[in-house]
Amino acid sequence: MSVNYKGLQALVIDDFDSFRMTVVKMLEEFGCENVDSMMTGAQAIKACRAKSYDLVLCDYNLGAGQNGQQILEELRVKGLLKPATSFFIVSAESSKSIVLAAYDSEPSAYLTKPITAKSLKQRLDRQLRQREEMLPLYQAIEDGDLSAAIAEGTSMVRRGVRSAPACQKLLGNLLLESNQLDAAEGIFKQVLEVRPLEWAQVGMARVKKARGDLPTADIWLQKIIADSPFCMQAYDELIDSYQQQGKTQEQQEVLEAAVEISPMSILRQTSLAKAASSNNDLAVAAKSYSRSVRLGLHSVHDELENHLQLGRKTAALFNENEPLANEISREALRALESLSKNFELTEVQRHQSTLLESQMHAHRGDKRRASDMLMELQSKFIKDDVELDLDTQLDLVSTLRALELKDKAEQQLQALVEQYKDDQQALQKIDALMDEPLSELNRRRVSQINKEGIEHYNAKRYEDAVVCFTRAKQLFPKNIGVHLNLVQTLVSEMTEFGRTEVSLELCADSMKRFESSMNANHKQFKRYRQLQEMVRKLDLESKD
Amino acid sequence: MKKPDKADFSLVLASSVHDMKNSLGMLLHSLETMIRDTTVQDEAQAKHFATLQYEASRINTELIQLLSIYKMDNDGMPLRIDEHYVIETLEEQVARNDMLFETRGLTLEIDCDEDLPWYYDSELVGGVVNNILVNGARYCKDRMRLSARIDEDQLVICVEDDGGGYPPSMLGSNEQSFRRSVSFTEGSTNLGLYFAQEVARMHRREDLVGAIELANGGELGGGLFKIFLP
Numbered sequence: 001m002s003v004n005y006k007g008l009q010a011l012v013i014d015d016f017d018s019f020r021m022t023v024v025k026m027l028e029e030f031g032c033e034n035v036d037s038m039m040t041g042a043q044a045i046k047a048c049r050a051k052s053y054d055l056v057l058c059d060y061n062l063g064a065g066q067n068g069q070q071i072l073e074e075l076r077v078k079g080l081l082k083p084a085t086s087f088f089i090v091s092a093e094s095s096k097s098i099v100l101a102a103y104d105s106e107p108s109a110y111l112t113k114p115i116t117a118k119s120l121k122q123r124l125d126r127q128l129r130q131r132e133e134m135l136p137l138y139q140a141i142e143d144g145d146l147s148a149a150i151a152e153g154t155s156m157v158r159r160g161v162r163s164a165p166a167c168q169k170l171l172g173n174l175l176l177e178s179n180q181l182d183a184a185e186g187i188f189k190q191v192l193e194v195r196p197l198e199w200a201q202v203g204m205a206r207v208k209k210a211r212g213d214l215p216t217a218d219i220w221l222q223k224i225i226a227d228s229p230f231c232m233q234a235y236d237e238l239i240d241s242y243q244q245q246g247k248t249q250e251q252q253e254v255l256e257a258a259v260e261i262s263p264m265s266i267l268r269q270t271s272l273a274k275a276a277s278s279n280n281d282l283a284v285a286a287k288s289y290s291r292s293v294r295l296g297l298h299s300v301h302d303e304l305e306n307h308l309q310l311g312r313k314t315a316a317l318f319n320e321n322e323p324l325a326n327e328i329s330r331e332a333l334r335a336l337e338s339l340s341k342n343f344e345l346t347e348v349q350r351h352q353s354t355l356l357e358s359q360m361h362a363h364r365g366d367k368r369r370a371s372d373m374l375m376e377l378q379s380k381f382i383k384d385d386v387e388l389d390l391d392t393q394l395d396l397v398s399t400l401r402a403l404e405l406k407d408k409a410e411q412q413l414q415a416l417v418e419q420y421k422d423d424q425q426a427l428q429k430i431d432a433l434m435d436e437p438l439s440e441l442n443r444r445r446v447s448q449i450n451k452e453g454i455e456h457y458n459a460k461r462y463e464d465a466v467v468c469f470t471r472a473k474q475l476f477p478k479n480i481g482v483h484l485n486l487v488q489t490l491v492s493e494m495t496e497f498g499r500t501e502v503s504l505e506l507c508a509d510s511m512k513r514f515e516s517s518m519n520a521n522h523k524q525f526k527r528y529r530q531l532q533e534m535v536r537k538l539d540l541e542s543k544d
Numbered sequence: 545m546k547k548p549d550k551a552d553f554s555l556v557l558a559s560s561v562h563d564m565k566n567s568l569g570m571l572l573h574s575l576e577t578m579i580r581d582t583t584v585q586d587e588a589q590a591k592h593f594a595t596l597q598y599e600a601s602r603i604n605t606e607l608i609q610l611l612s613i614y615k616m617d618n619d620g621m622p623l624r625i626d627e628h629y630v631i632e633t634l635e636e637q638v639a640r641n642d643m644l645f646e647t648r649g650l651t652l653e654i655d656c657d658e659d660l661p662w663y664y665d666s667e668l669v670g671g672v673v674n675n676i677l678v679n680g681a682r683y684c685k686d687r688m689r690l691s692a693r694i695d696e697d698q699l700v701i702c703v704e705d706d707g708g709g710y711p712p713s714m715l716g717s718n719e720q721s722f723r724r725s726v727s728f729t730e731g732s733t734n735l736g737l738y739f740a741q742e743v744a745r746m747h748r749r750e751d752l753v754g755a756i757e758l759a760n761g762g763e764l765g766g767g768l769f770k771i772f773l774p
Contacts, residue, residue: 022577092566114572114604118642122635165627165661195663195749197626230622 003128005031009051012037013044013071014059014090023057023090026117030124041066041074041298048080055128056081057111060091066298069264073105074300084138086127090115130163137167146178157187172203181207198224198231205237214241225257232262239271249471251275252284259288266295270306277313280432280475282320286313286328293335304343307335311356315398316432318363320477325363333360348389351377355395362402371403390416390426397433435478446476453485462493473510480524483510484531491534499538507535558614565607572600576643594647598681601644605675609739612671616742623746628666630692630699631656637674638690644681645688652677655691662699664773668743669701675736676703676769683707689764698752699773702762709760709767740771749774 010032014020020037027035036051038044040062047053060068068089075081092113108127111120131138137156140149153171157164168187175184185207191200201224208217221238224231235258242251255272262268273288289310296302314332317325336357339345345353354377362370381388388396393416400409413433420426427439437443453468469486476482487510490503511532518528575596584590615621634656638645645652673690680688684705692701714734737756744754752774762768 018577019573022573092569113569114576116576116640116642119636119639122639126632162629162659195625195627197663198624199626228623230624 003125003132005128006033008032008034008054008128010035010055010057011044011047011053012057013039013041013062013068014057015039015062016059019059023115023120026115026120027057029117030121041071044071045074045078045080048075052082053085054082054131055124056085056087058087058089058107060089068107069105070299072107076105077300082138083141084131084135086131088123088127130166133161133163134167134170137170141174146174150174150178150180150183169199172200176203176206176210179210181210198228198234202231202233202237205234209237209241214245217241230261232258232265235261236268243275248275248278252279252281256284263291264295266292266299266301269295270301270303273306273309273313277309280477282313282317283324286310286317286325286332289313290328290331290335293331302342304339304345304349307339307343308349308352308356311336311353311360312395312398315356315359315363315402318402322363329360329364333357333364336360347386348392351386351388351392352395355392355399359395359399359402362399367403370399374399374403390420390429394429394433431476435480437476437479442476446472446479446482449475450482450485453489457485457489457492460492460496462489462496465489466493480514480528483513484524484527486510487531487535491531491538494538499541504535504539507531508539511535554614554617558611561607561610561614565604565611568600568604568607572604575600579643579647590647594644597644597647598678601641601678602682605671605678606735608671609675609735612668613735613739613742616746621746623668624665625663625747626666627661627663629658630660630662630701631658633666633670634673634690634692634701637670637677640674641677641681644678648681650681650684650686650688652688652690655689656693660692660694662694662773663749664699664747665743668746669771669773672736672740672743672771673701673703675739679736680705680707680767680769684764684766687764689762697774701771701773703769704762704764705766706764707766709765710758715758715760740769744771744773747773 005027010027012020012023012027012035014023014037020039024035024037036047036053038047042065044056044058048056058068058071062068062071066074068091072081072087072089075087081087086108088109088111089107090111090113109123111123134156137149137152140146140152150171153167153174156167157171161167168191172184172187175181175187184203188200188203188207191197192204201220205217205220205224208214208220218238218241221234221241224234225238228234235254239251239254239258242248242254252272252275255268255275259265259268259272269288269292273285273292276282276284276288289306292306293302293310296306310328310332314325314328317328336353339353340350343349354373358370358373358377360370361367361373380386393412397409397412397416400406400412413430416430417427417434417438420430424439424441428441431437431439431442437446449468449472453465453472456462456465456468466486466489469482469489472479472482473486487507490507494500494503511528514528518525522528579593579597584593612621631654634654638652638654677688677690680703684707687706689704690702691704692699694700714737737758740756744756747754754771754773757770757772759768759770760766
């Protein structure tokens, strides 16, 4: 079957004149009568808005602007590609490193340079023949007629047409989308009976998920990842499953593994930043937000919120890990300062951005600049009689703290607690700044984790207890009870099994946190002193 | 997980190989354009073109293999097994080397059922076939043959030529490792065969492991390379 290039609308995107012209010429030699060519992502996106293309050949590395993958993502997000459009990414790289960056925007195929006329023709013929055969199926999808698409796909698979394998994949997805789980399972099982192909295994796991059987889906997905550590779709499905189950710790672990394999995916970086934030893992959160912001430079997935969060997490990190925070803060500051250039800011976002900038200056040692910014903003609040929303008020408290205006910060915080005392969701946010959590959810979390740790402790399972209290410490870093529980466990462990430097350092770190605020009136005073004494003894012994 | 900050020499080498490969891509491209736009004047010139073309593609495939082997050794080589039509993988390699065969005046015959599907990583297996083709183009007289069939539930791809065949020391090597036969003094590193062997071994099904085999004779009387993919 010969392929008819005559009626095709084709687009070539490449910044190198000679490459672009060669490829255009090749297409014309194949019989294409309508070939457009563009040099940049912006031009290409404009072109796709004006006209609907059947075939796009896009270079991956386009110099300073968007790369091929980002163009494809933007076109998909904006709905500028038809389901039937064949999109090729052309690159000098081995395609596999690029493939891993693809999140949910995979091109029809990757072509590796150098491209010769003969090999391009061979590859295009194959793709276009498949496209032609699958056209009725694509048309039904484009018309939004899912059941017609499913009927067409089913019939094509049954007839065993040449594109049957491709149809099978597509059909599996369509059946899942339309919640026809038994039929979807049938497709995947049929494939798996012959070969353990990744996509069908992931498909089975998705069926389990859709049925609500998340634990079984998790087992499947973990096995797929163990067998094929580069199957990114399995990671994404597992991450989603953990998210649904509220297993944020596990979710973060899988995300970290996924991001190590495919560091170029902005969406995974952003999910990691969010998961780490909910685990209060500030170091990971700040680092991943900074990567998302960097990857966002030319991406349709760049979000204003990522820039603000980068500032917020970095500022908070200063209280925990100053050297690291310092390292990230320059980039965070830049991300904040350039916000208005890249986004339309609302009044509220402008306020938050200014507060975060002020915090960054304060932490970086420029107190004068920080305090000028804060004063100017506060006088504006008064002058315009601005009513602040919760997030801005929380940023304000942090800014006051960064400037060591402790009394003002506490005043502001107490006012907030009063104002939101009946709003559980607001209290959960406020908890981040409190010594003891106020919201029911976080109180439950802290008491549950403590209870679990104490059970381990009483049974002398010190290692398990340490894991519990360490997690609790990360979630509620200002909670003295959690810290003292950790110290007590470490002390008992060392008394029984011998001292270790690491444990002694952990103890010292926890004790030091409360040194300045500790006095005889504190309700934990006696316990604090006792533990302090025990740590001191252990420390002395180790120096003998 | 490997430590990314381990700045060892192989990493430096890998990244420089990567750069070289990109430059070479440009070179190959210009070369192809030049050859296409030039009318051949005499036989001597045609020969020069053939040499340029051949040596450049050979460096290119060697570099790609170096990179792939580096990635394999560092757990960085994803294996993507999927269902493919074997003919498409074969034709892709032939098309890649079209100019090479033409300038050398070689005829290549493909013998593979149009509808034969199999399960393998097409990029890796395609790379293996490409390398054997490029190598064969140097040693054959004027004919090569590329074929594929299913034998005892394994895919067997054969590349044959009408040249002098493999040296006796390399024959029957499916048991031995080609890494050991990497010999710098003899000027032949067999890197391509080592790569082929590793790619074959990455393909497994139940108890079966992929393998390669070298022989002489075959239908064209020269070298005969076989890769078995379960």
